[in-house]
Amino acid sequence: MAPVEQDALAVRExxxxxxxxxxxxCALxxxxxxxxxxxxxxxxxxHTDFTAVHDDExxxxxxxALGLCTFTLAVALGAVLLLPFSIIxxxxxxSFPQNYYIQWLNGSLIHGLxxxxxxxxxxxxVFLMPFAYFFTESEGFAGSKKLLQGIMARVYETSVVLLLLTLLVLGMVWVASAIVGNDAASRQSLYDLWEYYLPxxxxxxSLFGVLLLLLCTPFGLSTMFTVTGKLLVKPRLLEDxxxxxxxxxxxxxxxxxxxRSGKASCWLNLDMEMLQEQFFAVRSKRRKLELRHRASPWQRNLGYPLAMLGLLALTGISVLIVCFHVLELLLDDAAMPRGIQDASLGQVSFSIFGSFGAALQVVLxxxxxxxxxxxFYSSxxxxxLLPERRDTPLTKSPRGRTASHCGSLAFGKFLPQPGGSLQQHCPPKPPPSPQIIGNCVSLLVLSSALPVFSRTLGITRFDLLGDFGRxxxxxxxxxxxxxxxxxAGLTTLCLVKRVSWAVQAELIRAFGLHKLPLPVKRRRTRSKPG
Structure with missing residues (x-):
């Protein structure tokens, strides 16, 4: 074999x-x-979605459906880690350009991810989540159950419905693109499904996800202070x-x-299951308060202020970066987000502060x-859609009434029954939507728009790879x-509004003004002339 052929074979190998x-x-x-x-x-x-069903089908x-939801959530988590992994x-x-143990980390791997x-x-x-939703709601066509046995009847119905939905969505995209483009080239390019339709x-x-991030992120930045205040132990000046x-x-x-009185009474008929659920909830709350009450002075007096200062610093840095990016957009065209097809890693840092700036970008x-x-979950x-531990349904199965739904027992409504007893009345609760599927779709929309969101705001200089930049x-x-x-405007507005309200509430609570009786306004009735 010639040396040239050997070299070519070595390169191919x-x-x-x-x-x-x-x-x-990638598989690992x-x-x-x-x-x-x-x-x-x-x-x-x-748990009842898998144990209380009476049919193996x-x-x-x-x-x-659970496997498809797990796959979608894994893709969403991968989309969140995509940009930080590339920056790191x-x-x-x-830092280590010639290290043998990191030769596997190259631009081809990042581009493939x-x-x-x-x-x-x-x-x-486009396919998996609609299929999972229609699959859980399907029962099989009336005529197909005789020809197809078992689960295949549901697969047949789901495939037909998904095909009709796909044709409807593609037709809407064709009409929208033809209206926006308004030329023959845009109409002809629509016949290429893989190169134009799906992107x-x-x-x-992605545009919808970026707009959703624009609405949810400023609101979430202001809500983070409230959530952190509930998780951490506040100083005694701010919390009793x-x-x-x-x-x-x-x-x-x-x-x-x-x-105890409900079990011993014969004329008062209470929902014991609901009472026990509320008792367990109150006992869990009492145990959490006891744990917070036993917190050390360091956690009480140092942890809460440091956490609040950290949140305020991260929020302020984010707003400042966006403001500087606005000025760059006005002065330099290179600040516009763009996509590249070749990931050239290890040549230049994407932050002017080096590794510290890159770490700050990942944290932001x-x-x-x-x-x-x-x-998103606070709106x-x-x-x-907020998931609950061990109580998030997969399909539209109606839940039982809970104590939180019926309200406080001390002020509950008791209606007389024909036998002379009293029964606590609970208004009917509509059946919940398929929350696991809805959560997976929502998180995937938010996370897949995160790289575009971060690059559009100028949080990072890392250009969008692959089809993300198209x-x-x-x-x-x-x-x-x-x-x-x-x-920048929404974040500043939400932050100022939430911080001002929080400071006002804490000052009122610290000085004990919340215990003062509220003034009662009496209406003056005019006497009719006799």
Whole structure:
């Protein structure tokens, strides 16, 4: 064999080994994310969805839908880690350029991860999650049950419904693109499904996710102060745990007395299951308050102020970075977000402060994502999607009435029954939506838009790789400029409003003004002339 052929064979062999190594690394990373997401969903899912079903077919359907939800949540978590992993990889290659043990960390691997996340995000949003939803709601066509046995009848119905939905969505995208483009080239390009249709559809979904992040993140940044205040122990000047603990113990004793008296009484018919649920909830609250009451002075007087200062610093840095990015947009065209096809890592740092700036970018990206999730679940429109431990349904199965739904027992409504007894009245509660599927879709929309969101706001200089940089609206200066201005304005407004209200409430509580009786305004009635 000639030396030239040997060199070419060696090059092909090296490329083959690199490709196999990248496939193994991607498979290991995704398997780790899948296992982690499986434990997360298992922690929140309702156990009766898999144990209380009376048909093996329904149990199999629930397990298949659970697997699809786990896959989607793993893709969402991968999209969150995508940009921080790329930034950290670039800094590692800059610090150790000739290290043998990190030769596997290269631009080809990073570019492949971006392409896989983009592909799986499209597949999950367009096919897997609609299939999981229709699959759990399907029962099989009336005529197909005779021909297809078992679960295949449901698969047939789900496939037909999903095909009709796909045709409807693609037709809407075709009409929207033809209206926006208004030329023959845009209409002809729509016939290419893979090169134009799906990227255009995902561009619309990404734009929706970026707009959702614009609304949820400022609200979440202000809500983070309230959430942190509930998790940490406040100083005694700002919180009276003794009074809260006394009230909780009194409430626990009252509920316990109601349970004992309800069992002994023959004329008062109470819902004992609901009473026991409220008793367990009050007892859990009392135990949490006792743990907070036993906190050390360091945790009480140092932890809470440091956490609040950290949140305030991260929020202020985020707003300052966005303001500087607005000025850069006005002065330099290079500040516009753009996409690249070749990931050249290890050549230059993406921050003027070096490794410290890159670490700060990673922290800000995670902080903004966490704030967006908090703001999403705190908004009135999506509060009902908030998952509950061991009580989050997969399908539309009606829940039983809980104590939180019926209200406080001390002020509950008791209606007379025909036998002369009293029964606590609980208003009917509508059946919940499929929360696990809804949560997975919502988190995937938010997380898949996070790289575009971070690059549009100037949080990082890392350019978008693969198809993430092919979105049409990224090149529009007015959209990017107004987006940055809107984020800075909404964040400042929400922060000032929430901090001012929090300071006012804490001052009122610290000085004991909340215990003062409120003035009563009496209406003056005019006497009619006689």
């Amino acid at each position: 090296q490329l083959f080994h690199e490709r196999v190594r990248e496939c193994i690394i 990373l995704f398997a780790s994310l899948y296992i982690l997401c499986h434990f997360i969903i298992t922690h929140f899912k309702k 329904d149990a199999a359907v629930n397990r298949i 990889s670039n800094e590692v290659l800059l 971006w392409n896989l996340v983009f592909l799986f995000s499209n597949m999950s949003l 255009y559809l995902y561009s619309c979904i 745990l003794d009074e809260q603990l006394s009230c909780t113990r009194f409430e626990e004793a009252a509920v316990s007395h109601r349970i 990206i995670f902080y903004l994502m966490l704030s967006s999730v908090v703001g 009135p429109l999506f509060t009902r 979105f049409n609206w990224l090149g529009n200066f007015y959209i990017v400029f107004l987006y940055n201005m809107g984020f």
